[in-house]
Amino acid sequence: MALLELRDVRAKYGAIEALKGISLTVEAGEIVTLIGANGAGKTTTLTSISGLHKPSSGTVSFDGKDLTAVAPHDIVRLGLVHSPEGRRVFPRMTVAENLEMGAYTRTDKPGILADFERVYELFPVLRERKLQPAGTLSGGEQQMLAVGRAMMTRPKLLLLDEPSLGLAPLIVARIFQVIQTLNQQGVTILLVEQNARMALKIAHRAYVLETGEVTMAGAAADVLADPRVAAAYLGE
Amino acid sequence: MLDTVLQQLLIGLTNGMVFALVALGYTMVYGILEFINFAHGDVFMLSAFVALTLCGALGLNEHSSAAALAGGLLLCIVASSVFGGLLNLLIDRVVYKPLRKAPKLAPLVSAIGVSFILQNVGLFWGGMAMDVFGGGGQAAAPKAFPNLLPATNLLGATSKITLQPKDVLVIGASLVMMTALYGIVRFTKLGKAMRATAQDPSAARLMGIDVDQVVAATFLIGGALGGFASVIYSLYINTVHYQMGYQNGLYAFTAAVVGGIGNIPGAVLGGLLLGLVRAFSDQFIGAQWQPAVLFGILIVILVFRPAGLLGSTAREKV
Ligand SMILES: Nc1ncnc2c1ncn2[C@@H]1O[C@H](COP(=O)(O)OP(=O)(O)OP(=O)(O)O)[C@@H](O)[C@H]1O
Numbered sequence: 001m002a003l004l005e006l007r008d009v010r011a012k013y014g015a016i017e018a019l020k021g022i023s024l025t026v027e028a029g030e031i032v033t034l035i036g037a038n039g040a041g042k043t044t045t046l047t048s049i050s051g052l053h054k055p056s057s058g059t060v061s062f063d064g065k066d067l068t069a070v071a072p073h074d075i076v077r078l079g080l081v082h083s084p085e086g087r088r089v090f091p092r093m094t095v096a097e098n099l100e101m102g103a104y105t106r107t108d109k110p111g112i113l114a115d116f117e118r119v120y121e122l123f124p125v126l127r128e129r130k131l132q133p134a135g136t137l138s139g140g141e142q143q144m145l146a147v148g149r150a151m152m153t154r155p156k157l158l159l160l161d162e163p164s165l166g167l168a169p170l171i172v173a174r175i176f177q178v179i180q181t182l183n184q185q186g187v188t189i190l191l192v193e194q195n196a197r198m199a200l201k202i203a204h205r206a207y208v209l210e211t212g213e214v215t216m217a218g219a220a221a222d223v224l225a226d227p228r229v230a231a232a233y234l235g236e
Numbered sequence: 237m238l239d240t241v242l243q244q245l246l247i248g249l250t251n252g253m254v255f256a257l258v259a260l261g262y263t264m265v266y267g268i269l270e271f272i273n274f275a276h277g278d279v280f281m282l283s284a285f286v287a288l289t290l291c292g293a294l295g296l297n298e299h300s301s302a303a304a305l306a307g308g309l310l311l312c313i314v315a316s317s318v319f320g321g322l323l324n325l326l327i328d329r330v331v332y333k334p335l336r337k338a339p340k341l342a343p344l345v346s347a348i349g350v351s352f353i354l355q356n357v358g359l360f361w362g363g364m365a366m367d368v369f370g371g372g373g374q375a376a377a378p379k380a381f382p383n384l385l386p387a388t389n390l391l392g393a394t395s396k397i398t399l400q401p402k403d404v405l406v407i408g409a410s411l412v413m414m415t416a417l418y419g420i421v422r423f424t425k426l427g428k429a430m431r432a433t434a435q436d437p438s439a440a441r442l443m444g445i446d447v448d449q450v451v452a453a454t455f456l457i458g459g460a461l462g463g464f465a466s467v468i469y470s471l472y473i474n475t476v477h478y479q480m481g482y483q484n485g486l487y488a489f490t491a492a493v494v495g496g497i498g499n500i501p502g503a504v505l506g507g508l509l510l511g512l513v514r515a516f517s518d519q520f521i522g523a524q525w526q527p528a529v530l531f532g533i534l535i536v537i538l539v540f541r542p543a544g545l546l547g548s549t550a551r552e553k554v
């Protein structure tokens with residue numbers, strides 16, 4: 001059984017149907033990437049999973065549990081965390097407080113402390129900026145904080161929405177490296193990216209989304225090699 | 237001259253503390269929902285009615301024993317705070333919560349409506365057949381609030397400056413409440429959840445924060461601060477009236493805006509500033525000019541700092 005399974009998910013904003021029946025699966029241990037043009041429905045797919053924007057029909061199941069009727073704050077407790085588009089750190093809270101909010105649902109003090117260390121080891125700059133308001137961090141640092149904050153929930157599945165957006169190539173490389181490290185440590189990842197080439201290189205499988213529909217799915221290497229993908233998303 | 241200045245400073249400070257406590261209720265709710273709870277001033281008013289009713293039921297007046305007065309005062313404070321908190325929570329549940337996703341004007345107009353309804357309740361309550369309410373004959377008349385603290389001058393009978401036990405109570409108790417609130421917001425899990433929710437409600441949800449619960453806690457705490465303020469204010473001013481929430485609420489709301497709406501230290505600063513300006517304007521310019529001077533100064537402040545004294549002009553919200 002897949003860790004995450006979407007079956008015929010539709011989502012609407014008023015009269016606009018942003019998702020027109022999406023089906024996809026993510027197996028435990030995988031990195032799956034979702035690529036597509038602006039407005040294809042990538043973010044909506046993630047918000048439909050994490051519960052911020054409930055689907056109008058279809059099912060989302062995680063770990064065998066139907067999520068459609070579960071409130072977003074309870075979904076986190078099941079081990080599914082969504083790191084949203086645009087980083088969305090809490091700007092007037094310190095770096096440490098932001099990480100603490102990631103551990104909001106947890107009560108295992110020693111585990112939380114260990115995870116603080118884990119995040120600081122992965123992103124040493126966050127340790128240096130521990131007491132600084134998150135709003136004063138650079139874009140790259142804020143992205144690291146957003147990923148760190150999501151890690152603090154101890155997720156089984158991490159949904160990442162465009163973690164490389166607007167970052168310098170060196171920082172992008174670092175973020176992708178961390179995604180792989182997390183995956184090796186056992187975190188399953190569903191990655192939404194505009195940077196299709198890099199996403200396809202680290203992912204196991206990929207889905208291509210076009211105006212609310214899945215138009216292609218398969219092993220990441222095959223998708224990367226597909227001439228249609230190359231033309232539309234890799235700028236070749 | 238110095239005496240006069242010190243006296244006005246004291247008056248301004250005590251009044252300012254009350255404005256600040258009420259302003260906190262407006263600002264905390266605004267910080268999280270970007271919504272002005274216009275009924276907050278009337279929650280304050282009805283809480284004062286609860287205190288007065290208690291005083292009447294317990295038969296408290298200047299002639300009661302010191303122990304009875306102290307006990308009665310404590311009971312009034314607890315009862316009015318609990319009442320203010322629960323009433324505010326109830327209003328949110330029944331009126332505002334169903335309108336959370338509605339266009340912003342809907343909850344705003346509803347809040348104004350609730351404000352009028354509560355004033356009507358106050359008017360009705362004022363007609364209660366109880367001695368403290370004047371026997372029930374004149375519902376709309378101001379009611380005397382019993383002096384639960386001795387009206388002695390702590391600085392000695394000959395001093396030109398008057399400092400009464402109730403002044404000490406207002407300032408001391410307000411400081412305690414503000415410090416407690418600061419501690420809650422800064423250090424507790426609930427306080428951090430409140431700040432996170434105020435800064436980014438969607439991101440807060442994604443971290444597992446139950447935003448509805450945080451909003452409820454905010455109404456509860458804000459209402460309780462209002463209820464608490466109503467007792468010390470009634471004690472200070474010795475009167476309660478069904479329209480006391482309207483004027484004080486408007487002043488406190490203004491204080492919150494001048495301090496920077498949504499900003500907790502800003503509400504305290506705005507409240508104190510308002511109290512002080514009011515006291516000095518009354519003394520040196522004349523009480524008949526109070527509204528003009530007060531709001532004139534506040535408008536000037538807002539012209540130069542549109543987001544309020546401590547508000548951030550640049551919306552850092554993503
Ligand atoms: N809050 C909203 N209200 C109305 N329409 C929306 C809203 N959010 C998204 N949409 C619409 O839904 C469609 C899918 O949007 P979505 O944000 O999911 O796309 P995306 O693939 O994430 O795009 P991008 O790459 O630009 O982030 C778009 O047509 C968009 O205009």
Ligand SMILES: [Mg+2]
Pocket residue numbers: 042043044085161
């Ligand atoms: Mg998007």
